[in-house]
Amino acid sequence: MTSIMNEHPQAARIHETAGRGLAIHCSGVTKGFTAGGNTIRALRGIDLDVRLGELAMLVGPSGCGKTTLISVVAGILDRDEGECRVFGQDFATMSARQKTRFRGQTVGFVFQQFNLLPALTAAQNVAVPLLINGVAHAAAIKAAKEMLDRVGLGERTESLPKQLSGGQQQRVAIARAMVHRPRLIVCDEPTSALDHETGHTVMRLLKNVALDEDRALVIVTHDARIFGFADRIFKMDDGRIVDVVRNPSASIGASGGDAHA
């Protein structure tokens, strides 16, 4: 693990999660891309542990490898070297079909641009992960409506994405990421397209609804306004984790989940 820049041993949450098992364990992970005959080293030996019940954030400048890292962690990209286990499972030992199935059952995604299917209602969008996993349509829609209710959109289940505000669309995306009860939720810039207040609403939702003792959240973000929601912040630069900030809400002097950068 990289050096610790800022640590607050009093942080109760850190103590809570410290004794738990690991959701993600990566060691010496590298990943390169070849473009125009040149190989770009996106990840240069990443060591990362994320505990169950932990909300981890990956931050850093553009091109530092954050997106590549969550792609590897989520089983979307194959690493070149090193070890990476998610809930004890190593993607390197899985076939493409097994990886796809594992992803469908174990990982939930929240994307920067929401990536809701525009022709589907909110309930239908939320039902998609269940349908992918073979749940019958009626049962999937029922579960999707219940999940939308949990994220405060119980009245908008039949709305199309274009009929929803940005914040509402992101809440639909969060409901979609949680509906099949995945153990790992990966979020890519979940608040960058949202205003301050809506961003905080979304983060409260993620922290209070999505996170529990058997689940982990990894969020890639540039949005310093939401750093206070993290249990740990992993700072990345040039394909490496260069710092870990523990209990950032305490370090930046804000309270609870409403911290501001």
Next chain:
Amino acid sequence: MKDRSVPVGMNFVAILMLVGDRLKYVALVAGLAFATLLITQQASILVGMADQTGAFIRDTGQADLWVMDPEVEFSEDGKALQDTALFRVRGVEGVEWAVPIYKNWLKAQLPDGRKLNMIVVGIDDATLVGGPAVMVEGRLEDLRADKAVFIDARDADTKLLLTRGRFADDPQPLRVGDRLSVNDFELRVAGTMKLSRSFFWDPVVYTTYSRALTFAPPERRLMSFVLVKIKSGSDPHAVARAVTEATGLQALTGPQFEKLTMTYILEKTGILVNFGLAVGMGFVIGLLVAAQTLYAFTLDNLKQYGALKAMGAGNGTLVRMMMVQVLIVALLGYGLGLGITVLMGKIIQATDLAFLMTWHIPVVGGVALVAICLLAGAASIAKVLRLEPAIVFKS
């Protein structure tokens, strides 16, 4: 959680994605409908034309065999036979009876002064074998009256409509009792008949064989065909071979003569090539429209497909989703195109134009459309199969 290798519920998502993009959905269905229309309509006209080439042969259904000069290539190709041919045919084993028939294009003049070519058919005076099967006005025996000819009832209202001279202000159809001349021989309309629509466009008149010879040009005063009825229980092909061996003439059954005529017309006139090109264009246009629209649809939804991949939808699921989309637009396009073709066929059938949709045409049209959809969908499917789900993390 129930685990299925290919989740059925995603078909529903595929359908919603398809119909959600109304413009492309309509463009796809319209493109495929147009392709179906072009393919089936042009093919139906071609088959209709081909079928009409055999109209005269089918209308002369009493004959089991047609005996003709070996050089004859189609039904209107009346190469003259010697009178002796008739007797030689009658002498062949298996022949019940044989009668002459005359058929040729001759110059005619209508009561309003209009000159035109007519197809003159002269049938056996004694038996009237080879005469029209359906009389509209008059009886078949009326043909034996002096100067008598029959005209086709449909021709009377169209090709033989009197429009000049005293008829200029009030066009009249040629009627029973009216007179006309063929090669300056005066004739009288003694009846009207109903003939099948023919590929050959000139009006047809029937008269007796002997009368036809009186006004036919001298060099053509010979029979065109010998119509043969075979004895009960005889094999028509065996008798045809016997006739050919005995006389050196070409002897064909009705269907064989129809095929000979159709083949000649299709090959020699270029109809087959022209209509084949039209059908081919229908295929290409359909393919281009469908491929372009499908591909644009796929590109527009690429991030969505990427998101589905990231969320655990396998390649099999995505391919099946796209196949469901293609199948739906194909079925709708096919149904719409075929429906319009049938509707156009109903309209065309009220005219003299050729149109015949045999069961083969919808089948061939359907196969062509499936090929179009598979080819059009291939590029889109390949794009999605190659798609990296990591695309969803790119803003």
